[in-house]
Amino acid sequence: MAEPTAGTSLTRAAEGLIAIVLVLLLAFIPLVASTYLIRILTGIFLFVALASAWNLIGGYAGYADFGPTAFLGIGAYTTGILMTQAHMPFPLALAAGGLCAMGAAAGIGAVLLRLRGHYFAIASLGFMLVMEQVAANLEITGGGSGMNLPVARGFTPFYYWMLTLALAAIGTGALVPRLRAGYALGAIRGNQEAAQVVGVRPLPYKVLAYVGSALFFALAGGVYAYWFTFIDPPTVFDPDFGIQAIVMVLFGGAGTVLGPAGGAIVLKSLDILLTNTSGLLHNVFFGGLICVLVLFAPRGLVELLRAGRRHLPDRRRLQRSGAG
């Protein structure tokens, strides 16, 4: 987690300008592009948001959450239930879904994040499987048959919802390292005991990162639910969301600000191409990619590119800075 490079204020201004221009461009696209392209971009924005969100817990805090989709599902179902049962307007239901997920994350995180890395990883996976079963067993969710949301008018709003989420997630990722909490997380990720002996109490900060990640997953889930109109447990608790987010972060560079977003853009585009060729090989590709990345480029391609001709990160450095 490097401090933003101390460039001159001119460079920073230039970077800011580029960002604004980019955002404006993206905002104008729905006016000129085809429906197909708009949908593709929305899908990409979804994963940019998920990847940047996962980076909070998996990258900044160094705790690999293998079940982030639990919160996507919670957000999806909360939004759906509030819209159908309580007839809430979408934005309100969405916000409620986010709050609900934050509460759940705070609760379960306070227990799970006391565990060491590998226990937490499996436990978080278990939590996702549990939430899927809970959703399948409750009446209010429609059980295994799923539920229908009200049909939305037009697709374009979803483009903007997802774009906003993606930008917010990236923004959070940019902000956190500058904050006191970000320093705490960096210390915890580096070495939890060493963090403790300089006064950092790890649990509150780990929970904070986990809750942050959960919030974005839940909001994404809510938008996803309204977008696809129909949800059922296997769809919104599909581990695939989490897997893709993890790989994208790995690929782009865990713990960096733009790495996850970059990874999401590249991999999601690749994925779309692949799915058009062969839907089945999508996961084979991701599985293979994880293996290759872990074996040869654990810090992600971004780091690899930056390193240039320097040798690949050696295992001892991984050991010293790794989570666990």
Next chain:
Amino acid sequence: MMLLEARSVTKLFGSLRAVDAVDLTLAAGEVVGLIGPNGAGKSTLVNLISGLERPTSGTLVFAGHPLQGEGPAARARQGIARTFQVPQSFGTMRVRQNVAVAALFRGQPAASVPLALREADEVLEFVGLTAKADAVAETLTTPDLRRLELAKALALRPRLLLLDEVMAGLTPAEVDGLIAVVRDVGARGVGVLVIEHVLRAVMGLCGRIVVLHHGQKIADGARAEVVANPAVIQAYLGVPYGAAA
């Protein structure tokens, strides 16, 4: 009032007596050496004081009140700082940020991030790491990592400083440099406990030396006495040498 008091502190790991009924006192401004062969229990004692381990029995009293259930973070905020024998940096952060963490979390009215970074720069200058302030911590050499350890501990503005083999692997000139730093720290009223194997450092710094062997304290006194103590010589070098003393 003593800054630190250990009263009959014992730590058992299963049946292993890592620390065995150790009594220890340390006053503010005192620099005390803690020596002993490997496995004597020195690091365990430091872990007990800094809160990473709990004593099986006995009490630790810091600045007048007993340390009971507080975890290491709470003790750090009370003013107990320690370094690790194997330097534990926050690898992915830059050196300056590493030190800033301590400045941010030491518990006094919350320092802002910019303030903490400026303070970090001051501390880095004090330990001689200014040149590396922007380097990513995990790229540092071991001697520099030790300096970083010290810097982080100092940034806590501690009342008690526990140094665990901070001199290992340094050249004599570097050792002298660090001795000056530690002496300076002691002069400011900080109590310092120095675990060391580097005799040059121990003799140069510590007026009083405590010796541990197999978890027990076998000597505690002025440095000249302690190094001539037959039991101490025996512990380090074996019986024949002890008998000859």
Next chain:
Amino acid sequence: MGIGTQIVLQDAVNGLLLGGVYAAVAVGFSLVWGVLNVVNLAHGALVMLGAYATYWFAASGHLDPLATLPVVGYALFLFGYGLQRFVINRVIGTSFLVTFLLTFGLQLLITNLALAWWTADVRSVTTAYSGWALTVGAVVVPAVRLVGAGAAVLMAAALAAIMRWTQFGMAVQATALDREAARLMGIPVARIYARTFALAAATAGMAGGLISLSFPIFPAMGTGYTLVAFVVCVLGGLGSVAGAVVGGFLLGLAQTFASAWVGPNYNNIVAFSALILMLVVRPAGLFGRAGHFRG
């Protein structure tokens, strides 16, 4: 005896039979975790491969699953050896996240290749004795389940015996306790790791074969068994075959009773709750001690 007691007894028996299978699955997982310090997320996928291998033997060659068990075990032994030696060994000793992610990626690969080759169709193995059942008093014990559980316990016992009484087993235990010391004593650590992993893969494969007798087979079945293995190890304690067996039985019983009293779709909830409870109350598990593996 009353109907109530009958039902409870039947549930208990069912739970134990299920538990035997769980124990078979968990024992290899515990071995790898305790010795190599690797949490093998692909363990369930190995179980799945064993189940499929058994299925293909039965479907095309009409060979009885129990007869093909050693063959399946050996095939998975070789596969596991290669996997460890050439892939996993490269990340041994790095952080948990790294080994975790690697086995996670392997799991994805294997599961989805299986999906691509064998489709998502659910398969099952029928034998001549598939319908047989033993009736003890009022309790019905299906033959396949009894055989499955019994074979599972035998397998665990055999593994324990290997660990305790063979030279290989002692080398494994030494390596688990202190890798560097073992190396200094001339133990070929890399080869021990490979053979240990291979042995674990073999048990996973054979567990899959036993599972195929009573349970449906499909490519995605692995994840559930990996979770089971993890929970059993946490319950029973790492590094102990006895722990895996007891943990397996406990989990089997818990799930069966929950299924009977609360509802049929609560097995993950039960497993997860048991996991959390154990981790909070007694992280070492019932029998466990880190860094050990004994019989």
